[in-house]
Amino acid sequence: MNILSWNVNGIRACTRKADMPSAGIYCFQEIKANEQQAAASVVLPGYQHFIFPAQKKGYAGVSVHTRMKPPHVQYGIGEKEIDDEGRVVTLEFEDFCLINAYFPHAHRELLRLGYKNKFNQSFQRFCLGLGKPVVVASDFNVAHKEKDLANPRQNDGNAGFTREEREWFDGFLKAGFIDTFRMFCADEGHYTWWPYALHANEILDGGLIML
Numbered sequence: 001m002n003i004l005s006w007n008v009n010g011i012r013a014c015t016r017k018a019d020m021p022s023a024g025i026y027c028f029q030e031i032k033a034n035e036q037q038a039a040a041s042v043v044l045p046g047y048q049h050f051i052f053p054a055q056k057k058g059y060a061g062v063s064v065h066t067r068m069k070p071p072h073v074q075y076g077i078g079e080k081e082i083d084d085e086g087r088v089v090t091l092e093f094e095d096f097c098l099i100n101a102y103f104p105h106a107h108r109e110l111l112r113l114g115y116k117n118k119f120n121q122s123f124q125r126f127c128l129g130l131g132k133p134v135v136v137a138s139d140f141n142v143a144h145k146e147k148d149l150a151n152p153r154q155n156d157g158n159a160g161f162t163r164e165e166r167e168w169f170d171g172f173l174k175a176g177f178i179d180t181f182r183m184f185c186a187d188e189g190h191y192t193w194w195p196y197a198l199h200a201n202e203i204l205d206g207g208l209i210m211l
Contacts, residue, residue: 001024002021002022002023002024003023003024003025003027003098003137004020004021004023004025004026004027006029007028007030007139008028008029008030009032009210010032011028011031011033011037011038011041011042011063012032012038012041012156014035024066024067024068025064025065025066025068025098026042026044026064026065026066026069026139027063027064027098028063028064028065029102030060030061030062030148031061031063032058032060033058033061034053034057035053038051038053038061040050040137042063044066046067047065047066048065048066048067049064049065050063050064050065050066050075050089050091051064051089052075052086052087052088054084054085054087055085056084059085059086060086061086061102062087062088062103063089063100064089064091064098064099066091068093069116070091070092071092072092073089073090073091073092074089074090075088075089077122077126079122081115082118082119085104087101087103088100088101088102088123088126090130092130095132096133096135097133097134097135098135098137098173099134099135099136099138100138101123101137101138101139102138102139103116103138103141104116104140104141105141105157105159106162108159109117113159113162113165119173120165120168122139124168124172134177140169140175141160142160142161142165142166143160143166144170144192145166148191148192149161149191151200168177169179183195
């Protein structure tokens, strides 16, 4: 089964312009649309739509579009401060759980770094508590290693490349998750985040599937 993960930065404009590869499941982050708008923007006959918008209009939100019918779907992780921003939807299948997540951005001057750190910890607890193998499709809004961005020295300490965010990602991997982008693209010159170097990397932006 192919799973495509993509930060669309506005699903209504993006899906009209994109020639999307074929996939059994599409996971979109930062849809910036309500349920009706997102469902109308994705023309995929035979797919079921699971859309979790933010309470704030035109902000954040995630959606999953799948041929496989999940027995159970969970919107959010049970924490209102996080769930109001429409950041996590989980599809539980027989053998695994698929999580589509849009991680917060720490923002300029790191105004939301505290919120980002809280989200990171809550998200990890949620993943480890599911009791099944987990696949995470996500825009993590972090560059884990220097090779994950083009200009690491200039961005050291900036949002997405702070010590706290990178150390959390270290711990997330040590908890048993696998960065499959780096598993297949271990060499330098392939950027997972910031800046968007190629269209192919935009498709993979944050799409680090964790098994």
